[in-house]
Amino acid sequence: MKTGFYGWWIVAASFSILFITVGVALYTPPVFLVALEQEFGWSRATISLGTSIAAAVSALLSPLVGGWIDRWGARRVMASGALLMGSGFSLLALMNSLWQLYVLNLIAAVGVTCVAWIPNQTLISNWFERKRGLAMGIALAGIGFGGLVMAPFAASLIASLGWRLTYAVLAGLILAIVVTLSLAVVRGKPADLGLRPDGEPPEESHPPADSSADAAVAGGARSGENAFTPGEAVRTRSFWIIAGCNFLTTFGGISIVVHLVALLSDAGFDERLAAWSLGLAIGMSVAGRLVFGLLADRFPKKWVMLAALLLHAVATLCLFRIGATGALLAFIPIFGIGLGGSAVLFPLLVGEYFGLRAYAQILGFVMLSAALGVAIGPVLTGRIYDVSGGYNPAFAIHLTGFLIASGMMALLGRPRPA
Numbered sequence: 001m002k003t004g005f006y007g008w009w010i011v012a013a014s015f016s017i018l019f020i021t022v023g024v025a026l027y028t029p030p031v032f033l034v035a036l037e038q039e040f041g042w043s044r045a046t047i048s049l050g051t052s053i054a055a056a057v058s059a060l061l062s063p064l065v066g067g068w069i070d071r072w073g074a075r076r077v078m079a080s081g082a083l084l085m086g087s088g089f090s091l092l093a094l095m096n097s098l099w100q101l102y103v104l105n106l107i108a109a110v111g112v113t114c115v116a117w118i119p120n121q122t123l124i125s126n127w128f129e130r131k132r133g134l135a136m137g138i139a140l141a142g143i144g145f146g147g148l149v150m151a152p153f154a155a156s157l158i159a160s161l162g163w164r165l166t167y168a169v170l171a172g173l174i175l176a177i178v179v180t181l182s183l184a185v186v187r188g189k190p191a192d193l194g195l196r197p198d199g200e201p202p203e204e205s206h207p208p209a210d211s212s213a214d215a216a217v218a219g220g221a222r223s224g225e226n227a228f229t230p231g232e233a234v235r236t237r238s239f240w241i242i243a244g245c246n247f248l249t250t251f252g253g254i255s256i257v258v259h260l261v262a263l264l265s266d267a268g269f270d271e272r273l274a275a276w277s278l279g280l281a282i283g284m285s286v287a288g289r290l291v292f293g294l295l296a297d298r299f300p301k302k303w304v305m306l307a308a309l310l311l312h313a314v315a316t317l318c319l320f321r322i323g324a325t326g327a328l329l330a331f332i333p334i335f336g337i338g339l340g341g342s343a344v345l346f347p348l349l350v351g352e353y354f355g356l357r358a359y360a361q362i363l364g365f366v367m368l369s370a371a372l373g374v375a376i377g378p379v380l381t382g383r384i385y386d387v388s389g390g391y392n393p394a395f396a397i398h399l400t401g402f403l404i405a406s407g408m409m410a411l412l413g414r415p416r417p418a
Helices: 007-027 029-040 044-072 074-092 098-115 117-127 132-161 163-184 213-223 230-234 237-266 271-298 301-319 325-354 359-388 392-410
Strands: none
Touching: 007 029, 007 074, 007 098, 007 117, 007 132, 007 163, 029 044, 029 132, 029 163, 044 074, 044 098, 044 117, 044 359, 074 098, 074 117, 074 163, 098 117, 117 132, 117 325, 117 359, 132 163, 132 271, 132 325, 230 237, 230 359, 237 271, 237 301, 237 325, 237 359, 237 392, 271 301, 271 325, 301 325, 301 392, 325 359, 359 392
């Protein structure tokens, strides 16, 4: 691969875009919750409902956004999404009623769907083949860093400037940086600049990196042999295995993230230590994205994913004994690394097994399963806690889910187009 390959500028742009957009959209709403409650007297459940509705709409919109990207290219869709997201946050600074909060959250959600997860994962898949895992890991690390930085940044701004000006500042970051990067740096495919993936010259052949079955799949995806349409993909067993694993992983993973601080507080840990533990676990997900991205370039991806799923299972076992300090010290790195690893592997598996012909749209359909997991998991976990008075029954369900997902991944085979 040539030094100075433009694809690495794409990676840098994706990292920065995900850092800002996902950091703002996913991690700052809880910071605004208390400020809005004090300003308007709305209940926390009422305020949170706007975020939940926006998340559901964003998930349902994913396949449609994938189709837009496949049709019009990532650059146009991302720039339009950044403008829409920035406009939504700008108007949030002026809101005075609850319906405005809901409508503007929906507008921002449409924007972030167009500029964040699916388009950036599509960009990396288009620009890289041999180093796709590493490139994807670096780009998606922006999400982890966004989680670490954006929430305290927004909290600091609210304390010094108030919530209205904080919305305006965040909108300014989106409009000034994300729109600029989308227009100035993003190019949908290497062919747009007369290049090839990984910067290889046009006449160079692309032999598989190894002789494994997974490498053969990669070769098929590169040659176009494995280029599926969305309709062909959803009729394969492989699609449903990947989507099912995505559901089970998200179902358990997001439930643990949402309830971890409460669990640790119930176990007698200081609230600040509980919050720091969650932050450290999210921080470790950055390392997980990078490590598993590198592993995905060297080993068959389904076995690398299987390892990430088993880390989820081991981390869940630690939760049954979380009252012991040693269990918490083990949980934080194991869960965080597994969380980051699975996050980077799912988009890689979609490109590996279904090719790039309709990658964005197929990825959008796979992400619907994750949305279902997000919608069901935390609510069910909370309900089980209310009924049983503890989290262990829910953790038993999540542990079983991770083990089932591991077994499904072991059965994943190469799909064949109709």
